[in-house]
Amino acid sequence: MFSNFNIQNFIYNFSCNCQKVQKKTFSKNQVITTYIQKRNQLCILLSGHADLVRYDLNGNRTIVEHFSKNDLFGEVFYKVTTNNELLVEAKSSCTVLFYIYDEIKSPCSKGCKFHDTLAEHLPELILDKITELNTRIELLTQRTTRDKLLMYFSLISTRKLSKTFELPMSLTDLADYLSVDRSAMMRELKLLKEDNLVDKIGNRIILLYK
Amino acid sequence: MFSNFNIQNFIYNFSCNCQKVQKKTFSKNQVITTYIQKRNQLCILLSGHADLVRYDLNGNRTIVEHFSKNDLFGEVFYKVTTNNELLVEAKSSCTVLFYIYDEIKSPCSKGCKFHDTLAEHLPELILDKITELNTRIELLTQRTTRDKLLMYFSLISTRKLSKTFELPMSLTDLADYLSVDRSAMMRELKLLKEDNLVDKIGNRIILLYK
DNA sequence: AATAATATGTGACTTATGCAACAGAAAAAA
DNA sequence: TTTTTTCTGTTGCATAAGTCACATATTATT
16 A cells, blocks of 8 residues: 555554654544544554544534554544544554654654654655545545445455455445445445346455456 | 645746746646656646546546646646546646656755755645545535535635635536536525525525524 | 344335436637 | 527436335344
């Protein structure tokens, strides 16, 4: 995912003098963080699964992003502009590395290698984030639930290098991720099966088209 | 829009030795650029209006982004991942500054001030882009056409600091931007008028709610 | 192991949205 | 100016998608 920069090596070899790095663990359904204005928090998901979730005034829940191991999140990647609540929820037990910035690009005054390396590689990391966001926009601009499902499956299939895969989230969550009604999505999945485009055993998907 | 960095001063005072900057003009409906893989092009719209447009296999057109004066675009902000065609179309006469990078973060070997300043401020510029993308995602995750319209109007209203404003694009384009059918959108606009939430005289919108 | 909680799967019904088609207004081109 | 093109506004109809409600399966919790 990350262009040239190996985030994994980086995370496991970091050293920090500035006391601004914290590692915390969370259990399922706990709120990992809420996004607020003017805070520059950067988080790395070391293990587990988590979602960036928004609740709107109508009670609709939207999964804005879905995070897996080594994914980065935090206000650094999401300047808060509207007043809808944004929070990151643990979908399973999670370990998270928290990092608070004063200034994004300036080097750390304490000579902290972690901070400096991160600042150096931030442009690449942000560009990767942009790619994800653009993909998400492409997904959301699909006009029908069917097209959203097919595109989503195609993305996962490409990522997993296989036409058969387990969904990385529950079907309930997938509906909130695609921004469609769950039961309507289930109906469409049934139609996709009937049309022999997709097979489905529980949460395992098998793409049948070439 | 741009955090600390004044893009306007920057553009009008640039100097460049590396011959990689070009200024071009376009007339309405001309294709300014197409997005392709592995090219690092950065463009600045000096005047006019333009759209980043995607055409899918079903013939649907989606306006991915709408650009006005001083907006930045190009592959730097959009790594091409899918094989859908992406192009920037002039909506009126446009002047565009083109810039080709070899490496995004490295300083210019020719000591080109333009290049260096841009590289220095790229993180901020990209973060601003992220904000736009996130706003766009929030717009697209609105479940109904009504909610999309209301949120879009609210965004423009905030930007223009007025409850009355001219739409920055045609209604036909707005439908492609919100990813909904044009006639269905027109119908919803009529319903918004009937419900006294919005008034509309041609392409001028007046928000009536507090 | 028993209970509770959450997720999946489905159907009947309503509503929102897309589609096609057209007329008039506005804008662009000749 | 006149002509052509594009945009706006509207309708009838078909269909996709949301709502509600419930049964069953699966997964946590006690």
